[in-house]
Amino acid sequence: MWNKPFGYSEYILIGGGVTFIGAMLQITVGAIDWSLIAFPANVILLCLFVAIMVTMHLMRGKVYLFRCMSESRMAVVAIATVTLLTFIMGMLRQDGAASADKFSFGFHSMLHAWWYVLPFIWLTLCLGLTALRRTIPFHFRDLPFMLNHWGLFVVLLCATLGSADIQQLNMPTFPGKPEWRAVDTKGKIHELPIAIELQKFTMEQYPARLMIIDNNTGTAQPEGRPQTLGIDEKLGQILDWRIKVDKYLEYAAPVGINGNKIKYVGWGTDGATDAALITATNVKTSQKLQGWISCGSYLFPFNVMKLNKAISLVMAECEPKKFSSDVKIYTDEEKVYAGRIEVNKPFSVMGWKIYQLDYDKEKGRWSEMSTFQLVKDPWLPAVYAGIFMMLAGAIGLFLRKNDKKQD
């Protein structure tokens, strides 16, 4: 043991040791509170980390351990340690910061546990030292290696240190009422240098779908492999019933209640529901039924077509295809922007990205509320720089010269 050159057993002991130190820290100091490293502490830590790394690199001739840290076997053990710990994380339910109790060992909040984070720091240090060793002296042929290693180094370091500076706030808005306050995950209200005024919330829906359900259980039929029929398909068959769509109204309201018969007419205002006139024919018995069905809205109840004692034809609630908010954004620099925010298309202003998050689900397409998420991540450009390096490195891997063993 501990004879030079070190082998796997020594490296595994080092990996275990780092994790053990992490566990001791967890017991004595308690869970990591990431908010403590918010700016400027994270910048100081970054400088410190790089300074330590460069010093270790310079002293690698004198200190054997520092030399080992950029060795392939060390990389294998460092990555394996982190993988094993991440595997534990994948197997256990993670409850996030909420359960990061100062005195818990952190199995359910591993991102706040010293024994998870410390091996990551160790891996990042090994990674940085390896990248440094291959960068000085510079050889053009090592470029893919540098991009892969420096890229991951930048991503790991900046994403971790930058996480404390990320602001993520939710802001519900209503038409015509500019809002400048937003709530963070802990429920604290923040006043922002920008205000959002909702002009209009719009939702497009997919055409309604028809299905047959069991009258007692409500489960879609055939059980286990339910069939549906798009209203735009106009004609189809589910189980023994041939279904024909005679009329489809996208905006409708029920009228003329005559005994049990409900009829729907076109109606274009708030609360309108989808409705369809259906003819259902049983292919075995030739029994024919006709009637209106509707999925209902917050204003009107749904309406089903009872086919027999056991089953009914129903219209499922329409799935949203697209929802967006037309907004005006005011800044404290007295600038006004107009734009549309939708899922996958956030709006950027003054370092904030504004996302379409939610709406009043109860009211669906008639929602008068639109909730936005506002995210500010000052370290994003650095993380993206690392990601682009990794992408370039991945292409380099792809084009790699074959079979050249590198150590």
Added chain:
Amino acid sequence: MWNYFIIFAVVAVVLWIIGSVASYRQSKPWLIYGATSLGIAVFLFYIILLWMQLSRPPLRTMGETRLWYSLFLPLAGMATYMRRKYRWVIGFGTLLAIVFICINILKPDIQSKSLMPALQSPWFAPHVIVYMFAYALFGVAALSAIYIQWKKQGDMHGCDDLVYLGFSFLTIGMLFGAFWAKEAWGNYWAWDPKETWAAITWFTYLIYIHYRQVGSSSPRTATILLVVAFVFLQVCWWGINYLPAAQNMSMHTYNLG
């Protein structure tokens, strides 16, 4: 369209088997490459038809991702054959493709045209297709490694090729996912269970790559690593839906409906 799947699948599989047998018997190259490529073309043609019928990329349900996987497997096998001339490798790609085609025949997912707003993104198709290609390469790599160990013949260089290529695609798929997540959810990485398992898989292949750099690496350990990594990959792809720790926790749940 889904009802016609079996016809296209059978034609493609027959062509792939012809290609596999031809390569195993070291027949004429035109027969090996011709039959395998034609099978791939037939299968791809079906995917394109399905795409047109659904009016969206067929990448949403598990069944749809399995289609791409089955498409890429023989392609990965053929690419390895071109480079390394392992006569059994197209056969392995075909074998694994048949397994996933059978799953699709026995358990087709409900095909609906709808695509929820979060999936309507230019990143959707590249993210999933690149991942599926990586998965196919890793599948062939794992089977090849087991075969090499079992027969005690050949070296691991072919597996290295597959892993390097697969790893570059895996990395690209993951990073595309990060860009997309930032646009859709506001975070490029959130340690969602799917992301955690993607990290586990990515790290395990990274161990393999570094392990093979060490001069004295044992092919046996390398093979074990490839098999373990492949199991992790399956957990990440679909096994996660059955993991108690990941129930109702993941944002990546579009493929369940």
